[in-house]
Amino acid sequence: xxxxxxxxxxxxxxxxxxxxxxxxxxxxxxxxxxxxxxxxxxxxxxxxxxxxxxxxxxxxxxxxxxxxxxxxxxxxxxxxxxxxxxxxxxxxxxxxxxxxxxxxxxxxxxxxx
Amino acid sequence: xxxxxxxxxxxxxxxxxxxxxxxxxxxxxxxxxxxxxxxxxxxxxxxxxxxxxxxxxxxxxxxxxxxxxxxxxxxxxxxxxxxxxxxxxxxxxxxxxxxxxxxxxxxxxxxxxx
Numbered sequence: 001x002x003x004x005x006x007x008x009x010x011x012x013x014x015x016x017x018x019x020x021x022x023x024x025x026x027x028x029x030x031x032x033x034x035x036x037x038x039x040x041x042x043x044x045x046x047x048x049x050x051x052x053x054x055x056x057x058x059x060x061x062x063x064x065x066x067x068x069x070x071x072x073x074x075x076x077x078x079x080x081x082x083x084x085x086x087x088x089x090x091x092x093x094x095x096x097x098x099x100x101x102x103x104x105x106x107x108x109x110x111x112x113x
Numbered sequence: 114x115x116x117x118x119x120x121x122x123x124x125x126x127x128x129x130x131x132x133x134x135x136x137x138x139x140x141x142x143x144x145x146x147x148x149x150x151x152x153x154x155x156x157x158x159x160x161x162x163x164x165x166x167x168x169x170x171x172x173x174x175x176x177x178x179x180x181x182x183x184x185x186x187x188x189x190x191x192x193x194x195x196x197x198x199x200x201x202x203x204x205x206x207x208x209x210x211x212x213x214x215x216x217x218x219x220x221x222x223x224x225x226x227x
Contacts, residue, residue, distance in 0.1 A: 042200060042202075042219055043200075043215075043217055056214070090157075099162070101162045102159070104156035105156050107154070
């Protein structure tokens with residue numbers, strides 16, 4: 001299985017809602033990533049997990065809270081978001097080590113009203 | 114500062130008209146250069162990894178090459194289904210921890226007309 005899956009595909013939420021994005025991979029990768037992508041821009045790295053431990057947090061606001069329950073799953077918990085947080089949220093995974101191309105999921109299109 | 118610049122921003126081709134996309138990079142020790150294809154509203158699809166100058170990789174109508182300063186993605190006899198945004202990313206050696214960031218270029222939007 002060479003696929004990264006993400007749920008839901010689309011999410012609309014109000015600024016007071018709490019929601020979660022989910023990501024799953026079965027490629028045996030031990031590094032997982034969250035990216036944010038705005039329209040016509042490249043992906044921006046948010047978080048990196050390596051061996052289920054948070055290794056990089058790119059100064060992301062605390063209204064985004066990542067969680068890595070096990071080596072196959074990655075969650076992104078959302079709370080009190082702003083309309084400017086509307087974007088395509090991408091999950092990726094890779095091997096850990098020197099040669100580690102990242103494989104991306106299809107993304108979750110998030111709209112914050 | 115590590116940097117990736119892609120050109121052109123947009124490219125329109127007729128079906129069968131071969132061309133090249135450019136990715137220029139500045140990085141403190143290249144760990145790898147990656148090419149991705151992205152369709153609108155979807156996640157990037159991995160195409161190639163290049164690790165050292167002189168390396169070349171091919172897949173169907175696409176061929177990626179690497180020098181010490183830039184990479185080219187050559188598209189031979191493109192078809193309308195090759196229309197997409199092509200992203201280049203580099204990973205450098207100078208990052209803490211076991212994983213390094215990908216530094217993405219802004220992409221080249223390719224349109225192939227029948």
